Amino acid sequence: xxxxxxxxxxxxxxxxxxxxxxxxxxxxxxxxxxxxxxxxxxxxxxxxxxxxxxxxxxxxxxxxxxxxxxxxxxxxxxxxxxxxxxxxxxxxxxxxxxxxxxxxxxxxxxxxxxxxxxxxxxxxxxxxxxxxxxxxxxxxxxxxxxxxxxxxxxxxxxxxxxxxxxxxxxxxxxxxxxxxxxxxxxxxxxxxxxxxxxxxxxxxxxxxxxxxxxxxxxxxxxxxxxxxxxxxxxxxxxxxxxxxxxxxxxxxxxxxxxxxxxxxxxxxxxxxxxxxxxxxxxxxxxxxxxxxxxxxxxxxxxxxxxxxxxxxxxxxxxxxxxxxxxxxxxxxxxxxxxxxxxxxxxxxxxxxxxxxxxxxxxxxxxxxxxxxxxxxxxxxxxxxxxxxxxxxxxxxxxxxxxxxxxxxxxxxxxxxxxxxxxxxxxxxxxxxxxxxxxxxxxxxxxx
Numbered sequence: 001x002x003x004x005x006x007x008x009x010x011x012x013x014x015x016x017x018x019x020x021x022x023x024x025x026x027x028x029x030x031x032x033x034x035x036x037x038x039x040x041x042x043x044x045x046x047x048x049x050x051x052x053x054x055x056x057x058x059x060x061x062x063x064x065x066x067x068x069x070x071x072x073x074x075x076x077x078x079x080x081x082x083x084x085x086x087x088x089x090x091x092x093x094x095x096x097x098x099x100x101x102x103x104x105x106x107x108x109x110x111x112x113x114x115x116x117x118x119x120x121x122x123x124x125x126x127x128x129x130x131x132x133x134x135x136x137x138x139x140x141x142x143x144x145x146x147x148x149x150x151x152x153x154x155x156x157x158x159x160x161x162x163x164x165x166x167x168x169x170x171x172x173x174x175x176x177x178x179x180x181x182x183x184x185x186x187x188x189x190x191x192x193x194x195x196x197x198x199x200x201x202x203x204x205x206x207x208x209x210x211x212x213x214x215x216x217x218x219x220x221x222x223x224x225x226x227x228x229x230x231x232x233x234x235x236x237x238x239x240x241x242x243x244x245x246x247x248x249x250x251x252x253x254x255x256x257x258x259x260x261x262x263x264x265x266x267x268x269x270x271x272x273x274x275x276x277x278x279x280x281x282x283x284x285x286x287x288x289x290x291x292x293x294x295x296x297x298x299x300x301x302x303x304x305x306x307x308x309x310x311x312x313x314x315x316x317x318x319x320x321x322x323x324x325x326x327x328x329x330x331x332x333x334x335x336x337x338x339x340x341x342x343x344x345x346x347x348x349x350x351x352x353x354x355x356x357x358x359x360x361x362x363x364x365x366x367x368x369x370x371x372x373x374x375x376x377x378x379x380x381x382x383x384x385x386x387x388x389x390x391x392x393x394x395x396x397x398x399x400x401x402x403x404x405x406x407x408x409x410x411x412x413x414x415x416x417x418x419x420x421x422x423x424x425x426x427x428x429x430x431x432x433x434x435x436x437x438x439x440x441x442x443x444x445x446x447x
Contacts, residue, residue, distance in 0.1 A: 005126065006138065008185045009119050012072060013142035015177040016113060019083055019170035020048070021150015022157070044103050046390055051110025053386035057206070060117045060379025064372055068122045069187045075115035076181055079174040082108035087167025105167075117382045121375040124366040134277035136359040136366075144269030144355070148262045209380045217425040218365045221289065223384040224418040225357045228296060228411035230392030232303070232350065235400050235407055236260065240343075242404065243307030244336045255314045259332045263344065264351040271355035285360040286426035292360075293419035295353030299346050300412040304405040306346065308339035 063071040082105045089101030120139060127135045157165035210216040237257045240246065246253035279288055317323050317331055334340060362378065369377040399407040 005122075005184070005186060008181050009122055010138050010142050011177055012076060012181060013116060013119050013139055014146045015173050016079065016116065017143055017146025018150045018153060018173060019079060019109070020113070021147045022154030022166045022170050044099075044106050045393075047103060047106045048110035048113060049386045049389040051107055052113050052116075053383045053390060055111055056117045056382040056386065057376055057379035059115060060121060060375030060377070060382075063118045063121055063375040067187050068118050068125065068375070069181075069185055071118045072115055072122070072185065073178065073181055075112040075118070076174060076178045078108060078112035080171050080178060082106075082112060083167050083171035083174060085167075087164040087171060090167055091162075091164040117379040118375060120362055120366070120378045120382075124369075124374045124378070125371070134280060134359070134363070136362045137272040137276035139362075140272030140276075140355060140358050141269045144265040144267075144272065147265040148269070151258055151262070206380060209377055212368075214368055214426065215365060215377065217421060218361055218368075219381045219384045221293075221418045221422055222358075222361055222381050223388050224414050224421075225293060225296065225354070225361075226385040226388035227392045227395075228300065228415050229350075229354050230389045231396035231407050231411045232300065233261075234393040234396040235404070238400060239304060239404055243304075244340070245309045252310065252314045256310075256332075256335060260343075260347060264347055264354075267348050267351035268355035271352050272359055276356070276359045279356065280360055280363070285364040286422060288356055288360045289364075289426075290419045290422045292353045292356035293415045293422065295349055295356070297412040297415040297419070299350035299353060300408045300415065302346055303343075303350075304408050306339050306343045308336040310335050311337055 059071055059075065085105035085108065086102055089098045089105060092098035092101065116139070120136065123135045123139065153169060154166040157169040161168065210219060237253070240257055240260065241253045244256070246256060283291065312331055312335060314328075314331060314335060317328055333344065336343065362381065365377065365381055366374060396407040396411075399410060
């Protein structure tokens with residue numbers, strides 16, 4: 001793969017996630033400041049994943065027909081507009097109007113966010129089958145780094161520029177990305193790989209893809225793993241505030257929880273950016289997927305039972321002029337006493353498991369798909385993940401009200417089901433030999 005193209009694809013996903021990471025932590029504050037009901041916050045948050053669920057296969061199919069480059073350029077331009085719209089809505093003085101504008105901006109962001117499918121297809125086009133899992137790790141690394149940097153940039157923009165600041169900064173970053181892609185990004189899809197328009201409705205097309213046993217299995221496993229991790233993301237803040245004695249709406253809780261998410265993102269970025277290639281060569285994709293799900297299950301089970309008490313106020317420490325930034329970082333790693341170290345260890349294990357799932361899964365999925373079907377098939381998988389991100393929060397928050405351990409136990413069971421499904425369906429217990437692409441992509445062979 002050409003190195004400039006690698007850089008641009010990495011930056012497209014990274015910048016998309018920077019914008020997402022900037023905006024998401026600020027939405028509750030915006031909604032609270034504008035006096036919105038709870039359902040409005042839920043609608044604003046869910047709209048992004050809903051649009052990805054609906055449109056990821058369509059973006060992928062379009063890129064199969066007309067090429068990856070034009071689709072990536074159009075979607076990146078859409079991000080410029082969506083974040084500008086977010087900034088405009090954030091600056092309005094009339095609360096109801098502002099919220100509807102913000103909702104429209106998140107819908108447009110979700111429409112454009114389906115371009116991650118096209119970025120994956122671009123990497124698949126430019127990589128040999130044996131290299132795809134490692135290349136897909138770049139997408140995961142961009143996810144992790146973007147999710148770390150987004151909240152930091154968003155808070156800084158909010159403090160310096162006010163409520164509209166994060167939107168304008170995100171729009172500007174996306175504009176830079178658009179210019180970079182326009183001048184550097186080439187077309188990856190070969191003309192002979194262009195697909196013909198598909199006959200039949202959306203449901204029929206989905207059924208055609210999922211009817212291939214290995215592809216359907218991989219999409220199902222991706223749904224389960226994403227569902228389990230989304231449940232963790234949804235309830236971690238509540239769990240940490242409850243078990244470690246933070247005030248749920250206090251600044252200390254916000255700082256501590258933001259640190260934990262950044263910590264998880266950093267671990268995931270390191271795993272996906274540096275270890276995937278070696279592990280795929282050592283274990284093969286099926287075994288690595290199964291192992292990742294075991295790690296997720298093992299780490300989810302103890303999380304609800306870890307607790308302690310803060311040793312220091314993070315807010316006071318930050319505001320103390322006598323405290324160095326190094327001392328503050330040390331406090332972040334030790335604020336909850338010995339149990340906090342154990343929590344970090346468990347979260348590190350969970351992040352490793354989650355980080356090891358996506359790249360080999362999408363790499364194998366791509367290798368089982370013909371060149372003319374890459375965008376659509378990866379789009380179906382991406383839609384399954386978006387559906388998990390819609391259903392997961394509802395499932396987790398409902399079960400959490402019964403007892404905090406219930407959603408974590410349920411998701412650990414789901415992860416183990418995914419592991420068994422992978423082990424049996426992909427015969428992960430045997431040495432894995434990759435089939436030629438033409439044979440693997442043919443529905444007649446059973447894949």
